[in-house]
Amino acid sequence: MELWFTEKQTSDLAISCRIKNTIYQERTKYQDLAIVDTCQFGRMLLLDGVIMTTEKDEFFYHEMITHVAMHTHPHPEQVLVVGGGDGGTVREVLKHHSVKRVVLAELDEGVIAASKRYLPSIATGLSDPRVKIEITDGTIYVREHRNEFDVVIIDSTDPIGPGEVLFTREFYQEVFKALKEQGVMVAQTESPVLDRSLIPKLWNYLKNTFPLVRLYLGVVPTYIGGHWTWMLASKGPDPLVIPAERFLKLETKYYTPEIHKTAFILPPYVSELLK
Amino acid sequence: MELWFTEKQTSDLAISCRIKNTIYQERTKYQDLAIVDTCQFGRMLLLDGVIMTTEKDEFFYHEMITHVAMHTHPHPEQVLVVGGGDGGTVREVLKHHSVKRVVLAELDEGVIAASKRYLPSIATGLSDPRVKIEITDGTIYVREHRNEFDVVIIDSTDPIGPGEVLFTREFYQEVFKALKEQGVMVAQTESPVLDRSLIPKLWNYLKNTFPLVRLYLGVVPTYIGGHWTWMLASKGPDPLVIPAERFLKLETKYYTPEIHKTAFILPPYVSELLK
Numbered sequence: 001m002e003l004w005f006t007e008k009q010t011s012d013l014a015i016s017c018r019i020k021n022t023i024y025q026e027r028t029k030y031q032d033l034a035i036v037d038t039c040q041f042g043r044m045l046l047l048d049g050v051i052m053t054t055e056k057d058e059f060f061y062h063e064m065i066t067h068v069a070m071h072t073h074p075h076p077e078q079v080l081v082v083g084g085g086d087g088g089t090v091r092e093v094l095k096h097h098s099v100k101r102v103v104l105a106e107l108d109e110g111v112i113a114a115s116k117r118y119l120p121s122i123a124t125g126l127s128d129p130r131v132k133i134e135i136t137d138g139t140i141y142v143r144e145h146r147n148e149f150d151v152v153i154i155d156s157t158d159p160i161g162p163g164e165v166l167f168t169r170e171f172y173q174e175v176f177k178a179l180k181e182q183g184v185m186v187a188q189t190e191s192p193v194l195d196r197s198l199i200p201k202l203w204n205y206l207k208n209t210f211p212l213v214r215l216y217l218g219v220v221p222t223y224i225g226g227h228w229t230w231m232l233a234s235k236g237p238d239p240l241v242i243p244a245e246r247f248l249k250l251e252t253k254y255y256t257p258e259i260h261k262t263a264f265i266l267p268p269y270v271s272e273l274l275k
Numbered sequence: 276m277e278l279w280f281t282e283k284q285t286s287d288l289a290i291s292c293r294i295k296n297t298i299y300q301e302r303t304k305y306q307d308l309a310i311v312d313t314c315q316f317g318r319m320l321l322l323d324g325v326i327m328t329t330e331k332d333e334f335f336y337h338e339m340i341t342h343v344a345m346h347t348h349p350h351p352e353q354v355l356v357v358g359g360g361d362g363g364t365v366r367e368v369l370k371h372h373s374v375k376r377v378v379l380a381e382l383d384e385g386v387i388a389a390s391k392r393y394l395p396s397i398a399t400g401l402s403d404p405r406v407k408i409e410i411t412d413g414t415i416y417v418r419e420h421r422n423e424f425d426v427v428i429i430d431s432t433d434p435i436g437p438g439e440v441l442f443t444r445e446f447y448q449e450v451f452k453a454l455k456e457q458g459v460m461v462a463q464t465e466s467p468v469l470d471r472s473l474i475p476k477l478w479n480y481l482k483n484t485f486p487l488v489r490l491y492l493g494v495v496p497t498y499i500g501g502h503w504t505w506m507l508a509s510k511g512p513d514p515l516v517i518p519a520e521r522f523l524k525l526e527t528k529y530y531t532p533e534i535h536k537t538a539f540i541l542p543p544y545v546s547e548l549l550k
Contacts, residue, residue, distance in 0.1 A: 006291070012314035015499065016281070016289040039287035040469075057468070059544075060501065193332070193496045194315075219494055221468045221501035224290065226335065226494040253544040262537035269334075269528040 005036055005044075007051050010194050015051070015224045017041065023118055028110030030162050035118045041222060043119055045086055047111070048161055057221040058088050058122055061188075061228075063255035064218040064263070066092035069151050069186040069232055071247055071260065072239040076150040077101070080178065082138035082166065084155030085111030091125035093153070095250055103149075105134045105141040107162055139165050142174040149178055154187035159198065167198070169205040172233070176209050184234045189215070191225035192270045199229060199273045206233045214239055215274060216263035218254070227270065240264060280311055280319075282326050285469050290326070290499045292316065298393055303385030305437050310393045316497060318394055320361055322386070323436055332496040333363050333397055336463075336503075338530035339493040339538070341367035344426050344461040344507055346522055346535065347514040351425040352376070355453065357413035357441065359430030360386030366400035368428070370525055378424075380409045380416040382437055414440050417449040424454055429462035434473065442473070444480040447508070451484050459509045464490070466500035467545045474504060474548045481508045489514055490549060491538035493529070502545065515539060 003019040017038040024035040034046040042055030053061065066089050070076055077100045081089050085106035093102050104126070106112055112133065115123040125131060134141055142152075152175050157163035165171060166187070175185050189202050199215070206213040210233035217227045232239055239260070247257040266274075281291040292313040299310040309321040317330030328336065341364050345351055352375045356364050360381035368377050379401070381387055387408065390398040400406060409416055417427075427450050432438035440446060441462070450460050464477050474490070481488040485508035492502045507514055514535070522532040541549075 004289070010315060012293040014279070014291040016291060018287040040285060057501070219501040221499070224496070224499045226332070226496035254542040256540075256542065258540045259542055262540045265531075265533045265537045267529040267531065267534055 009224050028108050030108045033110050051222045053086055054222055059253045060220045062088035062092050063252050067255045069184045070096045072237045073150050073184045078149045080149045080152045082154045086115040087123035087126040089153055089155045094125045094128055102131045105136050105138045107137055109135045139171055142178045145178050147180055152185040172205050172209045182236045186230055186232045189229045189231045192227055192229055194225040203274050284499050303383050305383045308385050326497045328361055329497055334528045335495045337363035337367050338527050342530045344459045345371045347512045348425050348459045353424045355424045355427045357429045361390040362398035362401040364428055364430045369400045369403055377406045380411050380413045382412055384410045414446055417453045420453050422455055427460040447480050447484045457511045461505055461507045464504045464506045467502055467504055469500040478549050
């Protein structure tokens with residue numbers, strides 16, 4: 001018998017992975033959580049039936065959402081990760097020696113517990129003494145913390161369900177206030193192929209809030225649709241103007257200082273979304 | 276009723292597209308050919324159940340397989356396309372004004388006929404007077420033509436079925452001989468995520484045949500698995516050393532001179548395949 005899991009990336013496009021077995025399933029306070037063992041990508045975390053991450057391809061997403069912003073800030077000490085309960089982003093943040101504290105503001109403690117237990121290679125950083133886990137709504141956490149963080153990473157689900165509030169103008173304005181003077185934020189902003197309306201909308205929200213906004217590209221194999229995008233918004237530092245000596249020698253599989261630079265080179269089909 | 280078409284990209288990973296209707300189906304002399312109208316990507320050409328191209332995302336593949344090699348050669352006049360019966364690569368080749376003749380060596384005339392009839396935006400270049408269509412086995416055509424082409428583009432299916440012979444050391448040796456002194460070839464070489472053994476094998480075949488070989492990356496939304504790769508092999512010209520004035524002002528959606536350069540920047544997970 002072949003078992004397959006299928007996610008509809010849009011109403012018209014789906015990805016399916018053959019499954020060895022289901023490791024864990026739970027209805028948390030907020031969403032359906034499942035961990036399945038796939039033949040192609042190893043263990044996979046699903047929230048409300050949507051692929052969040054997998055053991056084998058998680059490095060694409062976690063390296064790209066983390067290291068661009070972390071290198072853009074000249075000396076990131078205080079970092080906030082909103083969402084990202086699997087811990088992959090926190091693990092990457094901790095590779096930066098300047099970091100004194102990482103706050104993980106995750107709504108759903110079920111995600112953290114399941115990731116620690118079933119995805120230890122991803123969740124590994126969550127027990128580091130520099131990490132403070134706050135089980136809270138990221139929008140509330142940000143509103144209650146002013147001028148406190150050097151880098152804010154918005155490691156959200158898709159803009160439906162619990163993650164929707166993390167894609168609003170109001171939220172970005174609160175993030176701006178939570179950042180210190182030279183602060184930098186980054187957010188995952190979906191596929192430029194499959195969703196042509198979200199990116200222009202978010203771009204305008206951020207442009208109206210921050211003095212400097214840049215979009216960059218990468219790929220995440222389990223997020224089908226070709227390219228994936230992230231937006232970096234900054235109170236000052238520019239990801240395209242980084243002194244060479246600032247780049248750390250990191251153990252990475254995707255991100256490098258050269259990939260950092262090339263990620264901002266946009267094909268016309270993407271740059272036309274930002275006009 | 277929802278109709279879905281599914282392709283297994285590997286035995287463990289599949290992509291599915293919702294279908295409005297089936298436009299055309301045929302058992303050609305060599306393979307099953309189908310053209311379906313998808314909700315996500317417009318019309319789609321399938322050979323033996325594998326996605327070849329679609330109206331909406333074909334530009335990713337056709338621009339990237341064509342313009343890198345065409346700009347690498349200082350003055351491409353004689354061009355051979357092996358496979359590529361849909362015509363998309365020929366259409367892109369014809370954007371280069373130096374071109375005097377494009378030979379399309381396609382095994383299966385059924386692909387050409389169906390593309391002309393049902394995919395006119397892709398097949399548009401096939402009726403250009405500079406194009407000569409040869410219905411033939413590309414391996415035989417190449418063997419019978421010596422020192423004749425400036426650029427050879429191997430626009431093949433996957434390395435199974437009729438396309439398998441186009442991924443052999445012997446074929447690359449024949450391509451070398453079919454190329455003129457400053458000749459350049461390029462081939463699509465699959466996903467570095469989903470197939471970790473093919474790329475090192477092809478890399479070695481080409482390294483043993485040509486003085487200069489480079490791998491470059493792009494994405495093709497309907498070829499799932501993150502990145503897609505192409506290998507460029509050259510008797511002399513280097514795709515990384517191109518005078519700025521050689522780059523044409525092309526009407527493109529993906530390829531630009533900047534994308535050309537960044538495509539050769541490889542993440543560690545890819546460069547480790549070439550050691």
